[in-house]
Each structure stands twice: as structure tokens, then as C-alpha cells.
Amino acid sequence: MLTINDLKVSVEQKDILKGLSLQVNAGEVHAIMGPNGSGKSTLSHVLAGKDGYQVTSGTVTYKGTNLLDLETEERAHQGVFLAMQYPVELPGVNNMVFLRESYNALRKARGEAELDSAAFIKLVREKADQVKLPSKLLKRSVNSGFSGGEKKRNEILQMALLEPSLAILDETDSGLDIDALRIVADGVNQLRSDDRAMIVVTHYQRLLDYIKPDVVHVLADGQIIKSGDFSLARELEDKGYGWLLDGEAA
Amino acid sequence: MNTPANQITQVSQIQWLDSFKQSIGLATSKGPDALDLVRQRAGKALASEPVPFRKMERWRYTPVDGLFKLPLNIVKSAPANDRDFSDFFTLGLDSYRFIIADGKATFLGDVNNLPAGVTLTSMHTARQQQPELLSRYAGKIMNHEGADNGFQTSGSKKDSRLFQHLNQSALTDGIFIHIPEGVKLEKPVEVLFVKTGDEADLIQTHNVIVLENKAEMTLIENHASEKASDSFSNNQFEIDLQNQSRMKHYFLQNQHTSNWFRQGIHRTQSSESHYQGWFGCCGSHWSRLELNAFFTGENAVSDIKGIQLGMDGQVNDIHMDIRHDLPHCQSEQHFRGLVSNKSKIVFDGNITVSKDAQKTVAHLSDNNLMLTRNTEVDAKPQLEIYADDVQCSHGTSIGELDEQQVFYLRSRGIDENHARSLLSLGFVAELIENIELEEFRQHMLDLLDQQLRASQRVETVNGSN
Numbered sequence: 001m002l003t004i005n006d007l008k009v010s011v012e013q014k015d016i017l018k019g020l021s022l023q024v025n026a027g028e029v030h031a032i033m034g035p036n037g038s039g040k041s042t043l044s045h046v047l048a049g050k051d052g053y054q055v056t057s058g059t060v061t062y063k064g065t066n067l068l069d070l071e072t073e074e075r076a077h078q079g080v081f082l083a084m085q086y087p088v089e090l091p092g093v094n095n096m097v098f099l100r101e102s103y104n105a106l107r108k109a110r111g112e113a114e115l116d117s118a119a120f121i122k123l124v125r126e127k128a129d130q131v132k133l134p135s136k137l138l139k140r141s142v143n144s145g146f147s148g149g150e151k152k153r154n155e156i157l158q159m160a161l162l163e164p165s166l167a168i169l170d171e172t173d174s175g176l177d178i179d180a181l182r183i184v185a186d187g188v189n190q191l192r193s194d195d196r197a198m199i200v201v202t203h204y205q206r207l208l209d210y211i212k213p214d215v216v217h218v219l220a221d222g223q224i225i226k227s228g229d230f231s232l233a234r235e236l237e238d239k240g241y242g243w244l245l246d247g248e249a250a
Numbered sequence: 251m252n253t254p255a256n257q258i259t260q261v262s263q264i265q266w267l268d269s270f271k272q273s274i275g276l277a278t279s280k281g282p283d284a285l286d287l288v289r290q291r292a293g294k295a296l297a298s299e300p301v302p303f304r305k306m307e308r309w310r311y312t313p314v315d316g317l318f319k320l321p322l323n324i325v326k327s328a329p330a331n332d333r334d335f336s337d338f339f340t341l342g343l344d345s346y347r348f349i350i351a352d353g354k355a356t357f358l359g360d361v362n363n364l365p366a367g368v369t370l371t372s373m374h375t376a377r378q379q380q381p382e383l384l385s386r387y388a389g390k391i392m393n394h395e396g397a398d399n400g401f402q403t404s405g406s407k408k409d410s411r412l413f414q415h416l417n418q419s420a421l422t423d424g425i426f427i428h429i430p431e432g433v434k435l436e437k438p439v440e441v442l443f444v445k446t447g448d449e450a451d452l453i454q455t456h457n458v459i460v461l462e463n464k465a466e467m468t469l470i471e472n473h474a475s476e477k478a479s480d481s482f483s484n485n486q487f488e489i490d491l492q493n494q495s496r497m498k499h500y501f502l503q504n505q506h507t508s509n510w511f512r513q514g515i516h517r518t519q520s521s522e523s524h525y526q527g528w529f530g531c532c533g534s535h536w537s538r539l540e541l542n543a544f545f546t547g548e549n550a551v552s553d554i555k556g557i558q559l560g561m562d563g564q565v566n567d568i569h570m571d572i573r574h575d576l577p578h579c580q581s582e583q584h585f586r587g588l589v590s591n592k593s594k595i596v597f598d599g600n601i602t603v604s605k606d607a608q609k610t611v612a613h614l615s616d617n618n619l620m621l622t623r624n625t626e627v628d629a630k631p632q633l634e635i636y637a638d639d640v641q642c643s644h645g646t647s648i649g650e651l652d653e654q655q656v657f658y659l660r661s662r663g664i665d666e667n668h669a670r671s672l673l674s675l676g677f678v679a680e681l682i683e684n685i686e687l688e689e690f691r692q693h694m695l696d697l698l699d700q701q702l703r704a705s706q707r708v709e710t711v712n713g714s715n
């Protein structure tokens with residue numbers, strides 16, 4: 001599904017990703033853990049196609065095509081979805097309108113007819129119930145004045161609605177209570193299937209207890225320095241990152 | 251009169267204005283009625299009024315030369331009476347309707363079926379049937395001492411009253427609404443101002459609205475055109491809101507982008523009167539809206555929200571003068587603008603709070619988004635406060651779309667142009683979120699959406715050249 005090979009990325013002349021490689025197969029869930037500032041959001045943004053990052057070398061292949069050649073919206077059309085660490089507020093843009101424009105943009109890109117308004121509203125209400133997003137938030141401006149938890153639930157709602165093939169969740173669990181955490185985990189688990197893949201960026205083993213990733217990676221200083229199975233998450237929770245970083249330096 | 255030489259030269263170069271002045275002299279009225287006095291006075295004043303030009307404070311940012319070079323016809327034959335304009339009434343409301351086609355007003359409702367004492371009629375008819383009532387207000391509200399604050403305090407160096415005089419010296423037609431004491435008009439009044447042909451005509455209307463004590467009404471104005479033309483619409487409104495009256499005013503100017511448009515709205519408000527106005531200024535090649543309000547009683551409220559759009563080579567200008575001379579009044583004025591592709595927005599908002607106007611509450615904001623580079627916004631808010639116990643504030647901003655927001659939408663599959671127009675629309679939609687008349691809000695948003703999309707297509711075409 002996704003192959004990242006020796007990816008180097010800099011921001012304003014500063015090297016952030018320093019030769020990152022990662023292979024994510026269809027059907028797999030990968031967790032990426034790592035200290036603050038190690039480049040997790042940078043990786044997420046580069047995969048989603050955000051401006052302001054210079055890819056200086058390396059390749060990213062998604063479903064057999066060069067992902068980096070595609071515009072942001074084209075990546076979304078091909079099934080890439082990023083749940084953002086800091087979801088942006090869109091004052092004046094109605095949440096329901098936003099969700100419909102987005103949903104129909106993806107359908108149009110797949111050559112499908114747009115869903116009519118009544119059918120769409122029914123669908124969104126169902127999905128909003130699933131992620132326990134109060135339906136009054138559908139009528140408000142996107143994320144405007146939402147609490148931290150509501151913003152994250154709105155991200156998961158979008159993921160549930162758009163059913164991406166590659167979902168990247170950038171610290172969606174940060175700052176959430178245990179109930180909200182389960183909602184995020186449920187969102188991921190419901191989407192899990194043989195033809196989809198997910199990358200879950202997190203600080204905490206807590207979320208992974210519910211998700212049970214297939215592979216856990218540690219990202220430090222712009223590189224993946226260790227990969228393992230679920231037990232690596234436990235180890236990190238107990239020991240922190242220190243032992244790994246020391247090992248690297250030595 | 252000490253008029254600088256260069257202005258005199260300009261005056262003599264304006265063909266249509268000269269013909270207009272001559273036509274005033276020739277006009278033979280059937281015998282002077284009460285309004286002839288107003289007309290004649292304005293005609294005289296027009297003869298010596300300097301033409302607006304860049305060195306006048308109130309015209310500094312608004313290029314007006316083009317208007318004086320237009321080959322305007324000053325006499326317009328009225329369009330056929332059997333024209334059907336029902337397509338222009340898109341809101342689908344149960345309303346009292348007026349059509350003002352090329353300046354000629356027709357009331358479409360049944361005059362015999364109005365609530366007792368209510369006058370809804372054309373200026374033309376009012377002149378014949380209710381001359382006393384009409385002459386009590388026409389030309390009086392706008393010339394009320396202080397109501398014309400911008401001019402009174404500044405004199406001709408800062409401004410020119412050319413367009414006001416031009417309008418009042420014609421006084422051909424328009425609407426006249428008079429709601430007697432205590433009457434609440436249930437249905438809104440919808441007025442369609444429409445320019446029909448492609449001729450370059452000077453079209454003037456003068457409109458008078460009076461709400462007596464405790465009267466209430468809703469007015470919806472829609473300015474449209476059927477075809478492209480170098481026409482110039484010069485409208486004037488006089489609105490008098492007496493004690494405890496309430497008025498809601500919806501204004502949409504969506505003329506063809508070849509038209510030239512000016513409208514002045516002079517309003518006086520007595521004690522505890524309440525005015526709410528929503529102004530959508532979207533169309534015309536050149537548009538200037540002048541909003542003047544003057545409080546003549548305490549505890550009156552004026553609440554204005556306005557949207558300015560300049561999409562393709564347009565000039566969109568709003569001048570506002572709100573004068574607080576008495577204590578305990580509140581005025582809210584909040585504007586937002588979108589400008590792209592060689593367009594220009596001018597916003598000149600003035601609030602004066604005089605020494606005796608204690609406990610005044612007055613807020614002014616004007617926020618603008620520049621959607622492309624080759625644009626101009628001249629925002630000049632001015633708050634002059636001479637009282638010491640007031641709550642007043644003003645603020646303006648000129649910015650660009652937030653790229654984080656654009657990315658967020660694109661990452662959800664929405665293409666860049668559409669993302670930008672959604673965000674631009676959101677920026678202005680926020681201002682009118684709480685508008686009462688949902689049909690008007692939706693219509694305005696649809697219209698803005700269309701124009702944003704159309705304009706960005708143009709830009710993409712240019713960009714790919």
C-alpha cells in the first residue's frame with residue numbers, strides 16, 4: 001500500500017526527516033511513537049501533501065504511484081486521509097456543508113453520482129451517532145469553538161464518512177479521556193479491513209491497547225530507529241525513549 | 251462662490267450633467283406642487299455645486315471620472331407596462347411588491363386591501379393624491395439639521411453634494427411608504443429596482459419611508475438589471491423612524507457589472523426606535539452606498555451589517571456617517587469585504603459622539619480579505635468622541651485567506667479553487683449568520699457563491715496563460 005524509502009525532508013533549511021523508510025501493507029495497522037519534535041507531524045503532513053516542506057530525497061509510493069507527484073486533493077481522492085493533530089477551525093463554513101462537499105468530491109473523483117441531500121444527512125447523522133458527536137455540532141461552523149475532544153471526534157467522523165484506504169491519525173488521542181479514546185479506537189477498528197491500512201501516531205500505549213497495532217515503530221530525530229510488535233509499545237511505556245536514544249548515540 | 255478653476259473646467263466637460271441642468275430649466279410642471287420647492291432649491295444648488303474629485307476628503311479613494319465620461323441619456327422613456335418581472339422576486343415571500351423599472355415605480359398590490367391608514371404607493375401617485383403628507387417628509391429628512399452630518403461639518407472641501415442635488419432636482423418617481431401610529435405591517439415590502447434595456451441611461455429614484463410612533467415594517471430592496479449597460483442609477487432614500495417604531499431593512503445590490511450605481515440613505519431616528527439593516531453590495535462596475543443616520547431621540551438603536559464584494563475590476567464603496575447627539579443611543583456597524591482581480595473596496599465609516607451624548611454605545615468593525623494580489627482596500631474608520639462616559643470601539647483589518655484552512659479543505663478532497671471560495675464565503679457568512687429572514691440570507695449566500703466561483707475561474711484562466 002505505502003512504501004517510503006529513505007525520505008529526507010527539510011523545513012526552512014532545517015532537516016527534519018533524515019532518511020526515513022517505512023513499509024505499510026494493506027490490512028495492517030502501524031503505530032508510530034516517538035518524542036516530541038522527532039518529526040511525526042512532519043511525516044503526516046508530507047504524506048497528506050501540505051505545502052512548506054522540501055523533500056530533498058527519497059521516494060513515497062502509494063498504490064504503485066508516486067504519491068509526492070499528486071496534489072493534496074488528488075491524494076484525498078485516492079484514499080489518503082489525515083486526522084490532524086490540531087484540526088483547523090473554519091469560521092462561517094457550515095460543518096454539514098463541509099462534510100457534504102468533501103464526501104461528494106470523493107464520489108465525483110471515483111466517477112460516482114453525488115449523494116442527494118436527504119440521503120447524505122441521514123448518513124452523517126448515523127456516523128455522528130457512532131462517534132458520539134452531538135448533532136448540533138453538525139449545524140455549526142467547522143470546529144469553531146469546539147472543545148479539544150469535539151474537534152478530534154469531528155476528525156474521526158470525517159474518517160468514518162470518507163472511508164479512506166490509508167488513514168493517518170496524528171496524535172488523535174492526545175488530551176482525550178478514556179471514553180473519547182474508545183471512540184477513536186472504535187473508529188479505527190471499524191475501518192480495519194484487508195484493503196485498508198492505517199498509521200496511528202501516538203504518545204501513549206493506552207490507545208494501542210484498544211487498537212492492537214500490527215507493527216510499532218519508534219521515530220526519533222527524523223528516522224525510524226526501532227520497529228517491533230505490540231510489546232515494543234509496552235516497553236516504551238515502562239522505560240520511556242531514553243534507552244533507545246542512548247543506544248543510538250552509542 | 252469660490253470655486254477653484256480646475257473644477258469649473260471639469261463641470262463644463264460633463265455632457266450629460268450639462269444637458270440635465272438645461273432640462274431642469276425647460277421642465278414645465280403642471281403647476282407647482284409642494285415638492286416643486288424642494289426640486290427648485292436642489293436645481294439651484296446643483297448649478298453651483300462642485301463636482302466630486304480626488305482632492306475631496308470623501309472622494310480620495312473613489313475614482314469617479316469614468317462616470318462623468320459616460321454618454322448618459324438623461325431622459326428615459328418608460329418600459330412597456332406589460333413586462334413581467336416576477337422572475338426577479340426569487341425569495342418566494344408573501345409580500346407587498348413594487349417594481350421600479352428604469353425609474354418608474356408601480357405598486358403591484360391592491361391599494362384597497364392595505365391595513366387602515368397605510369400608504370404604499372409610488373412617489374408619482376403620492377404627489378397627486380397625498381401631496382400634503384408627502385411634502386411633510388420629502389426633502390425634509392435628508393436635509394434635517396445634522397442628519398447630513400458629513401456635509402454639514404465639512405463643507406465642500408471635503409465632499410460634494412452633487413448626486414444629492416441631482417437626485418432632488420429630478421424627484422420623478424420612487425416609492426412612498428407611510429405607516430401610521432401603532433400599525434405593524436405583517437407582510438414585508440419588496441421593491442425591485444430593475445434596469446431593463448442596454449441603453450446608457452441616467453435613472454434616478456427618490457424614496458420616502460415614514461414609520462410613525464410604534465409602527466413596524468420590513469423592507470426588502472433588490473437592485474438588478476436585465477442586460478449590460480453603461481447606465482447610472484442614482485437613488486435616494488429618506489427614512490424617518492418615529493418613537494418606538496421598528497424597521498428591518500434588507501438591501502441587495504446585484505446589478506450587472508457594467509452598471510454604475512449610487513444610493514444615499516438618510517435616516518432619522520426618534521426615541522426608542524429600532525433599526526436593523528443588512529446590506530449586500532455585490533454588483534455594478536462602480537458602486538457607492540452612503541448611509542447616514544441621525545438620532546433625534548434617546549434610547550434609539552441602529553444596527554447595520556454590510557457585505558462588500560469586488561470581484562472583477564469593480565469599485566465598491568461604502569460611506570457611513572452615524573451621528574450621536576443625544577444620550578443613551580446605541581449604534582452597531584459591522585462590515586466585511588471580499589476583493590479580487592483588480593477590484594477595489596473603499597470603506598469610510600464615521601461615527602460622531604457629541605459632548606452631550608453620554609452613555610452612547612457605538613461599535614464599528616470592518617474586516618476585509620484580499621483574494622488575489624492586484625487588489626486594493628481603503629478602510630478608514632473614524633470615531634470622533636466628545637462625551638466622556640461612552641462605550642465605543644472600532645477596528646479594521648485587511649488580510650488574506652489562511653493557508654492552513656485551505657490545506658484542511660484540500661486534504662478532504664475539495665479542490666483548491668472551491669476551497670478558497672468556501673472559505674471566502676464563510677468569512678462573509680459569519681457576519682450574517684443571525685439574519686432573521688432566512689430566505690434573504692440563503693439568497694445572498696447563493697449569489698456570493700456564484701460570483702466567487704465565476705471570478706476564480708477567470709483567475710485560473712489568467713493564471714494558465
Ligand SMILES: Nc1ncnc2c1ncn2[C@@H]1O[C@H](COP(=O)(O)OP(=O)(O)O)[C@@H](O)[C@H]1O
Pocket residue numbers: 011012014016034035036037038039040041042043052
Ligand atoms: N513550519 C515549521 N517551521 C520550522 N520548524 C518546524 C516547522 N514544523 C516543524 N518544525 C520543526 O520540525 C521538528 C519536528 O516537528 P514535528 O514534525 O511537529 O514533530 P512531532 O510531531 O514529532 O512532535 C521540530 O523541531 C519542529 O520545531
Ligand SMILES: [Mg+2]
Pocket residue numbers: 040041042085170171
Ligand atoms: Mg506532532
